[in-house]
Amino acid sequence: MNNRSLPIAKKRSIIQQALIIFTHIPKTAGTSLRHILMQQYGKDAVFMFYDDPTVTTKNADELLNELRSYFQYLPDVNDRNFNGLVKLRAISGHKPFGIHNLLPVDTFHYITLLREPIERVISFYYHVFGRTEHSLESLISWKQSIEFDNLQVRMLSGAGWKVPYGHCSCNMLEQAKHNLLHYYTFGIQERFAESLGTFSRHLGWSQIQMVAENVGINKPKTSNINQQTLHLIAEQNLLDIELYQFAKQLFEERQKILST
Structure with missing residues (x-):
């Protein structure tokens, strides 16, 4: 759904009526956000699928059958009035952008x-x-x-x-930036409270209860990791670093607009 040319109030109204699809990137405070989704929409209206994506890749029928087993009132695959006929408000999982193509849904965000x-x-x-x-260092090298x-x-x-390990491309980076601009409301993990404010404004959330979930307790500070290991991680994630800088700058620009 691309509504960038619509007035802000109209765009937000459409977004709030759409099926929310949470792209849960591991270790980004996503578990906490997932719980907030359930707070806002109710546990019965949020479907979570967290099978191992490196092992299982579902096609449209398999995904719909899994949804149907959880939501007994899910309409037939060919029924295009998905949003109006079921109580499902959001789905959440370690699934990449594009899962909307597997669902009979007309409005999504x-x-x-x-x-x-x-x-x-x-x-x-x-x-x-x-x-x-x-x-x-050894696991990354291997x-x-x-x-x-x-x-x-x-x-x-x-x-x-x-895409096999080591074969991510600049085209993928540009596609990620495009998708982030056109299809996403996003936040930054390091600025979680401000990010919740962004979600609240765009999605119409209220009375958010912040819950810290799945927080790593044994992770050392980055300053305690040796420089060779840090350099190796950076080499393996140059595209992610550029995407993060793009997203962070966009996030900060939008925060400044709100504060003026």
């Missing part, structure tokens, strides 16, 4: 949170691999997980896990 890429990779390592004998390789560009461009 994406949301997401981004995080400084080096911090995100370190947080992911300690969350998933921190209790192993293998160092972060290309152990595709989540070490420009994951935010992968998810916002729609490429996801289909």
Whole structure:
């Protein structure tokens, strides 16, 4: 849904009536945002799918059958009045941009949170691999997980896990920027409170209760990571770094407009 040319009030009205699709990028405070989705719309109106995307890639029928098993009143696949016939308000998962193409839905709007890429990779390592004998540097050198390789560009461009490790492109970066501008309300993990204000204004949320969920407790400060490891992470995530800088600048520009 591209409504950039519409008046702001009209655009927000359309967004608030649309199906909200949360692109949950791992280790970006997404679990906290997911709980806020349930606060705002009710648990019964938010569907969450968190199977392993590196193993399972669902087609349209499989996804709809999974939704139907949870929402018994889901209409048939060919019924295009999806939004008007079901109580589903939002879906959330570690799924890249483009999942709207698998759903019989006419109005949709994406949301997401981004995080400084080096911090995100370190947080992911300690969350998933921190209790192993293998160092972060060795796992990145071995290309152990595709989540070490420009994951935010992968998810916002729609490429996801289909592109092999080390093959993300500048075209994917530009597609991610385009999608962020045209389809997303987004926030920045490091500025979570301000980001919630952005979601509230655009999506009509109220009385948000902030809950810290899935917070890493054993992650060392970035300043304690050796420079060789930090350099390696940056090399593997140059596109994510550029996307984050683009998003952060856009976020700050919009915050300044609100404060004037």
